[in-house]
Amino acid sequence: MKRIADSTVRRLSAYLRFLEDFEGRGLSTISSDELARRGGTTSAQVRKDLSFFGSFGKRGLGYSVPELAGRLREILGLERQWKVIIIGAGKIGAALVAYRGFRQRGFHILAAYDANPEKVGKQLEGIPVRDIGQLERDVPKDTPDIAVVTVPAENAQAVVERVVAAGIKAILNFAPVQLQVPSDVTVKTVNMAMELEGLSFALTNRD
Amino acid sequence: MKRIADSTVRRLSAYLRFLEDFEGRGLSTISSDELARRGGTTSAQVRKDLSFFGSFGKRGLGYSVPELAGRLREILGLERQWKVIIIGAGKIGAALVAYRGFRQRGFHILAAYDANPEKVGKQLEGIPVRDIGQLERDVPKDTPDIAVVTVPAENAQAVVERVVAAGIKAILNFAPVQLQVPSDVTVKTVNMAMELEGLSFALTNRD
Numbered sequence: 001m002k003r004i005a006d007s008t009v010r011r012l013s014a015y016l017r018f019l020e021d022f023e024g025r026g027l028s029t030i031s032s033d034e035l036a037r038r039g040g041t042t043s044a045q046v047r048k049d050l051s052f053f054g055s056f057g058k059r060g061l062g063y064s065v066p067e068l069a070g071r072l073r074e075i076l077g078l079e080r081q082w083k084v085i086i087i088g089a090g091k092i093g094a095a096l097v098a099y100r101g102f103r104q105r106g107f108h109i110l111a112a113y114d115a116n117p118e119k120v121g122k123q124l125e126g127i128p129v130r131d132i133g134q135l136e137r138d139v140p141k142d143t144p145d146i147a148v149v150t151v152p153a154e155n156a157q158a159v160v161e162r163v164v165a166a167g168i169k170a171i172l173n174f175a176p177v178q179l180q181v182p183s184d185v186t187v188k189t190v191n192m193a194m195e196l197e198g199l200s201f202a203l204t205n206r207d
Numbered sequence: 208m209k210r211i212a213d214s215t216v217r218r219l220s221a222y223l224r225f226l227e228d229f230e231g232r233g234l235s236t237i238s239s240d241e242l243a244r245r246g247g248t249t250s251a252q253v254r255k256d257l258s259f260f261g262s263f264g265k266r267g268l269g270y271s272v273p274e275l276a277g278r279l280r281e282i283l284g285l286e287r288q289w290k291v292i293i294i295g296a297g298k299i300g301a302a303l304v305a306y307r308g309f310r311q312r313g314f315h316i317l318a319a320y321d322a323n324p325e326k327v328g329k330q331l332e333g334i335p336v337r338d339i340g341q342l343e344r345d346v347p348k349d350t351p352d353i354a355v356v357t358v359p360a361e362n363a364q365a366v367v368e369r370v371v372a373a374g375i376k377a378i379l380n381f382a383p384v385q386l387q388v389p390s391d392v393t394v395k396t397v398n399m400a401m402e403l404e405g406l407s408f409a410l411t412n413r414d
Contacts, residue, residue: 077411
């Protein structure tokens with residue numbers, strides 16, 4: 001398949017949310033105009049985004065809401081359960097473990113890992129906190145798909161190398177650092193400061 | 208100014224990080240190729256992104272690192288301090304208050320607000336937790352620029368309406384819900400599940 005830009009994938013996720021909202025309200029069809037309006041984009045963009053994945057909708061009739069929602073869940077890989085581990089049982093780790101949106105979307109958190117003996121053996125919202133020393137032993141057994149890295153910036157690269165060596169191919173990184181990984185590993189970095197910079201830009205460049 | 212896409216602003220933030228990394232290593236010039244390589248994009252994209260904001264760099268000589276970094280800080284509005292309040296002193300609020308990256312970037316957290324009497328009057332990492340009932344009285348006095356909303360989804364729209372009525376023009380939203388705001392208010396939504404969906408997509412659509 002053609003390489004799809006991250007921004008396209010984000011829009012697909014957003015479209016799915018709107019479709020599920022429409023589904024919840026019992027609506028059966030939606031136009032690309034309406035989908036565009038809700039997503040703050042253009043109907044040409046909606047059609048282009050969807051065109052990567054085949055043919056959808058009927059000219060003049062719009063899209064079938066349940067059909068397009070189902071197809072987007074399929075495209076996004078949300079029709080199966082993904083196993084997730086969290087590395088770092090600090091404040092961000094605790095917030096993520098408590099986050100209901102993950103389980104709703106089929107992301108199942110298996111365990112958190114930490115190096116701090118005061119945390120190891122305890123639980124975070126019912127999720128066990130394990131010794132990071134166990135990582136290499138646990139991964140082949142538990143086969144997690146995704147590792148969420150919430151350790152301090154200075155430890156992140158070393159932790160990620162262990163995660164990658166253990167065979168995990170997808171990483172969600174909260175450390176404010178650019179991680180180096182092999183080309184077959186996907187990393188997404190969530191940078192809170194960068195989100196605020198988007199607001200700072202908007203406030204600075206108002207009409 | 209021409210409307211700049213969010214994805215462009217995100218890339219500007221990323222370029223600034225790489226430039227600061229280069230500055231820290233004492234490098235004085237950088238090519239658009241190098242900036243593109245670090246940012247996972249093309250040099251044509253780098254030149255296009257920067258072209259919105261005037262003329263940078265000399266053909267064949269690349270960009271001056273301190274000059275471009277300074278200009279990007281200016282464009283992103285990072286040469287001043289922004290005052291931030293956090294609505295919701297739960298787990299996400301606590302993680303954000305502890306996040307060092309905010310202060311480093313000139314985002315100063317004034318206070319957190321909560322409705323829970325057990326939290327009000329306490330502190331989160333040295334930041335006072337105030338009664339949400341005080342919001343309308345405090346905002347005109349403290350003039351926060353940005354509100355970070357970390358309340359449960361079902362309360363988010365009502366809280367945001369109070370924030371907007373109080374005069375705040377920029378909102379960072381962590382609630383998994385689409386917020387309705389007037390057109391002069393900027394909202395950015397951080398959706399953790401959507402980040403994981405990007406990984407799910409990557410794992411599902413591997414070559």
